[in-house]
Amino acid sequence: MDHLLVEWVSEPKTYSVVRSEDIVDGTKRLNCVGLIGSETEISWGKKVYLGRVHEVGQDKRILIQNADKLAALALLEEESTATNQLTLKVAVRSKKRKKQHTEATKVLQIDKILASQNLDQPQGNEEDNNENNPVSAPAEPSLDTDIDAQIDYKEKFLALKIKYRELRRKHKTLVRSVAETNEVELYPSSGVTLSAAELASIKLMSNQPTVRARNLFRRLFTLDELRTHSLLGKRCNANRNAIPLPAIDPNRCNAVIGYILKEEGVDGLPANDLSSADAKLFLKKKRTLKREITKSLSDFLREETRKPIV
DNA sequence: TTATTTGCCACGTGGGATCA
DNA sequence: TGATCCCACGTGGCAAATAA
Numbered sequence: 001m002d003h004l005l006v007e008w009v010s011e012p013k014t015y016s017v018v019r020s021e022d023i024v025d026g027t028k029r030l031n032c033v034g035l036i037g038s039e040t041e042i043s044w045g046k047k048v049y050l051g052r053v054h055e056v057g058q059d060k061r062i063l064i065q066n067a068d069k070l071a072a073l074a075l076l077e078e079e080s081t082a083t084n085q086l087t088l089k090v091a092v093r094s095k096k097r098k099k100q101h102t103e104a105t106k107v108l109q110i111d112k113i114l115a116s117q118n119l120d121q122p123q124g125n126e127e128d129n130n131e132n133n134p135v136s137a138p139a140e141p142s143l144d145t146d147i148d149a150q151i152d153y154k155e156k157f158l159a160l161k162i163k164y165r166e167l168r169r170k171h172k173t174l175v176r177s178v179a180e181t182n183e184v185e186l187y188p189s190s191g192v193t194l195s196a197a198e199l200a201s202i203k204l205m206s207n208q209p210t211v212r213a214r215n216l217f218r219r220l221f222t223l224d225e226l227r228t229h230s231l232l233g234k235r236c237n238a239n240r241n242a243i244p245l246p247a248i249d250p251n252r253c254n255a256v257i258g259y260i261l262k263e264e265g266v267d268g269l270p271a272n273d274l275s276s277a278d279a280k281l282f283l284k285k286k287r288t289l290k291r292e293i294t295k296s297l298s299d300f301l302r303e304e305t306r307k308p309i310v
Numbered sequence: 311t312t313a314t315t316t317g318c319c320a321c322g323t324g325g326g327a328t329c330a
Numbered sequence: 331t332g333a334t335c336c337c338a339c340g341t342g343g344c345a346a347a348t349a350a
Contacts, residue, residue, distance in 0.1 A: 211318075230338070245338095291336080298338070299319075315348070321341090328335075 002032045005063045006051030007070075009039055015067040017060055018042050018051070021222060032056045064182065064195055186216070187262065190255035194219060209260045209289060210296035216256045217297060221248065226304040231297050248301065257293055264289055 002020035020029050022042050028035060035053040042051045054070070057063050183193045198219060206212035217226065225248060233247025247253075261267045266286035274282060 208318090214318085232337070287335095294337085296318075300317090302339070303317080311350100313348100313350075316346085318344090318346105320343080323339085324337105326336085329333085330331100 002029075002056055002058060003060045003063050004032060004035070004042075004051075004053050005055035005057075005067050005070075006042060006053055009050040009052055015054070015070045016051075017063045017067055019222070020056075021224075061183065186220075187255040187258035190251060190258065192220065192252050192255035209264055210292055212263070213256055213260050213293045213297055214300045216259070217253075217300060220252045220256065223304070225249070226301055230301055231294060253297075256297075257290065260293055261286060261289060 004018050004020060004023075006016055006018055008014045008016065020032050023029050023032075023035075023040055025041065028040055032053075033056050036056060037053065039050050039052050055063055055066060182195055184196045184199060186192045186194060186199070202212060202215045202219060206215050228245065229248035230245040231248060231253065233245065258267065266282060266289055
């Protein structure tokens with residue numbers, strides 16, 4: 001199966017690796033290489049986004065590595081642009097300063113006189129505004145309403161700036177972690193792997209074990225596999241004449257279930273130091289959770305089968 | 311704001327498998 | 331041998347997301 005390295009049009013410099021079958025237009029899937037450089041609609045999760053195709057290949061790992069490199073480059077570019085803009089700003093400011101210096105001293109002198117005449121006048125906002133507009137603030141006194149609006153925008157701007165820095169730091173950490181541990185085995189000796197970042201994001205967006213199992217199924221199986229298989233391939237008792245659907249790949253299926261059980265701390269056998277009552281409790285919890293997961297996954301496969309083909 | 315869709319889950323059914 | 335568990339399946343409810 002072909003994979004595509006795409007850059008999201010709505011979020012430039014953000015790269016992902018998608019499957020060829022995620023391309024919305026079925027006719028385009030046949031000639032993925034021809035899509036390089038062009039934009040195409042790609043279904044991502046429940047939504048459809050526009051993505052610019054950068055690369056096409058069979059080996060998903062290589063594409064993921066390339067995506068990481070592109071993302072890291074974009075980050076570097078962004079940082080250097082920010083630095084350039086900052087130096088440019090400083091240069092512009094120094095020019096402005098020279099031009100405005102004479103005028104500013106005059107205004108400051110007037111301001112001092114006014115302040116001495118009206119002691120009740122409130123002092124200027126001592127926020128971190130010297131970074132953004134060091135000269136114009138004293139040079140351009142405005143009406144109270146304008147000041148209020150300015151303060152409001154300033155607060156919003158600062159909050160967004162902090163948020164942006166926070167996100168950038170998180171992004172850097174993620175990029176680093178992905179570079180360090182690209183692929184992880186979902187469950188020991190299962191041979192089922194996926195990228196650490198994907199696993200982390202699935203964990204993040206699934207607050208329940210059953211939901212996590214469903215999301216892992218979405219990631220590990222193709223839409224076709226989900227539609228044409230049942231969980232265990234057994235015959236339906238309620239509808240005995242119906243031809244049973246084949247079982248979905250038990251290796252991947254068991255890896256998902258094993259992973260969830262492990263995450264919930266009921267993987268394997270109860271510890272030797274547990275009392276018989278506790279061991280029973282452990283096994284009961286494990287049985288219940290496993291039943292919940294298989295039931296949810298079984299339901300999930302049927303739901304996928306029932307969905308109309310787009 | 312309202313209607314529709316989607317994702318998830320609960321409940322019930324019928325029959326096979328397993329256990330005490 | 332009866333009780334219990336397991337499984338596939340159908341149906342419908344609920345909440346959140348999305349579209350109109």
